[in-house]
Amino acid sequence: MRRRFSAPIALAALALLPLLAAPALAGDAARLADSLTWYVQSTFHTAAFGPSLYIDPISLPDGAPKADIICITHSHQDHLSTDALKKIATDKTVIVATRDCNSKLRWVDKAEVVNLLPGESVEVAGVRIEAVPAYNITKTKFHPKSNKWVGYVVSGAGMTLYHAGDTERIPEMRAIDCDVALLPLGQVYTMNSVADAADSARDVKAEIAIPMHYGMAEGTRTDAEKFAALLSGAVEVRILEPAK
Numbered sequence: 001m002r003r004r005f006s007a008p009i010a011l012a013a014l015a016l017l018p019l020l021a022a023p024a025l026a027g028d029a030a031r032l033a034d035s036l037t038w039y040v041q042s043t044f045h046t047a048a049f050g051p052s053l054y055i056d057p058i059s060l061p062d063g064a065p066k067a068d069i070i071c072i073t074h075s076h077q078d079h080l081s082t083d084a085l086k087k088i089a090t091d092k093t094v095i096v097a098t099r100d101c102n103s104k105l106r107w108v109d110k111a112e113v114v115n116l117l118p119g120e121s122v123e124v125a126g127v128r129i130e131a132v133p134a135y136n137i138t139k140t141k142f143h144p145k146s147n148k149w150v151g152y153v154v155s156g157a158g159m160t161l162y163h164a165g166d167t168e169r170i171p172e173m174r175a176i177d178c179d180v181a182l183l184p185l186g187q188v189y190t191m192n193s194v195a196d197a198a199d200s201a202r203d204v205k206a207e208i209a210i211p212m213h214y215g216m217a218e219g220t221r222t223d224a225e226k227f228a229a230l231l232s233g234a235v236e237v238r239i240l241e242p243a244k
Contacts, residue, residue, distance in 0.1 A: 029179035029207035029236075032159045036180070038240040039064075041078050041216045044163065044182060049156040051125040055163045055182075057084040061244060066090050069124050070111075072097040073134060073165035074149035078216065080104055094124045098131075098149055118150050127156040133172045134165035142189045143167065153178065162204050166213070169196040173203040181206035184213030185223045194223050198230035201237075208236045215242075 035048035042056040051068035058081035067088040072080050072095065080101055089095070093111040105113050114122055116131035123129070130153040135145040143149055143166045151165035153176060162178035168191055181204050183197045184190035190213055191197045201209035209231060211224045221239075228237035 028159045032161060032180045033208045033210065033238055036182075036210065036240065037243045038210070038212065039243050042073070042163070042165070042182070042184065042212050043084075044212070046161070048159060049127045049154065051127060053127065053154065054088060055152060055154075056165075057081065057088060060084045060087050062087070064088055067093050069093070069127065069129070070095045070097075071129060071152045071154070071163070072101050073151060073163070074098050074143070074147070075100045075104060076166070079166070082107065096122060096124070096129050096131075096152075098147075100147065100149075116150065117148050127154060129154055132162075132176065133170060134167035135170060136166075136168050136190075137170060138168065138192060139189065162206070164200065166190050168192060169200045169203070173200055176204040178204050178206050180208045180210065182210050182212050183227075185211045185227060186213045186218035187223075188218040189213075194226045195230060198227055198235075201231055201235045206235055208238060210238050210240060 032048050035046045037045045040059045043058050044055050046053055052065050053069040054067050055071045056073055056079040058078060064087055070093060082104060089111045095111050095113045096116060097113060099115045118131050118133040121128060121130035131150040132153055134149050134151040136143045151167060152163045154161045160178045162176055162181045164183050166189060181201050183200050185194060185197050187193060211227050214223055224239045231237050
């Protein structure tokens with residue numbers, strides 16, 4: 001059994017280490033975006049950084065790639081699915097998650113679990129994973145700041161991916177600089193408007209923005225098309241089709 005719940009304090013030194021990423025090359029944002037598979041809601045997979053990496057995996061098909069790294073933004077059921085984790089976790093998988101996820105992860109005797117708070121980071125298999133704030137400002141009953149739930153900035157191989165998690169447009173986004181941004185469009189639980197999501201893409205200085213968190217319980221394809229129209233000429237938008 002490799003299960004271990006790592007306390008955030010144990011990662012403090014890692015959080016202070018400088019990021020020694022390779023210089024960004026022309027086309028890196030496109031290469032990263034091309035590598036992404038969107039399954040549903042906020043579930044993405046990529047191997048562009050080297051390891052097989054998932055964020056918020058739910059509703060995965062049989063035969064989905066096994067995971068080296070799994071990042072979970074918070075414990076809501078549309079972001080953490082034990083059934084999905086059972087399909088992709090191996091004895092080498094590292095799960096990076098907020099502490100509230102731990103009660104749902106205790107069955108994971110195949111994987112190491114590392115807890116992060118906003119502002120903390122860890123390096124796994126040469127990939128730097130930084131937890132950044134994710135919360136509601138107006139709809140605070142859904143994702144209060146006090147819960148310390150997160151999005152992730154994932155960096156490696158000269159590329160940076162921002163997965164916003166469940167969040168409204170928040171001031172902390174302006175400190176983020178990414179190649180590709182994955183941003184929620186749902187206006188019931190996350191953003192207050194599609195325009196807020198578009199402004200968030202500008203805040204994080206994304207070269208490419210990809211909408212997520214729509215088409216399941218809230219938000220529509222029409223919202224994604226509006227998102228693209230609002231960013232036309234400023235940020236490239238890719239609307240992905242869910243993988244089967």
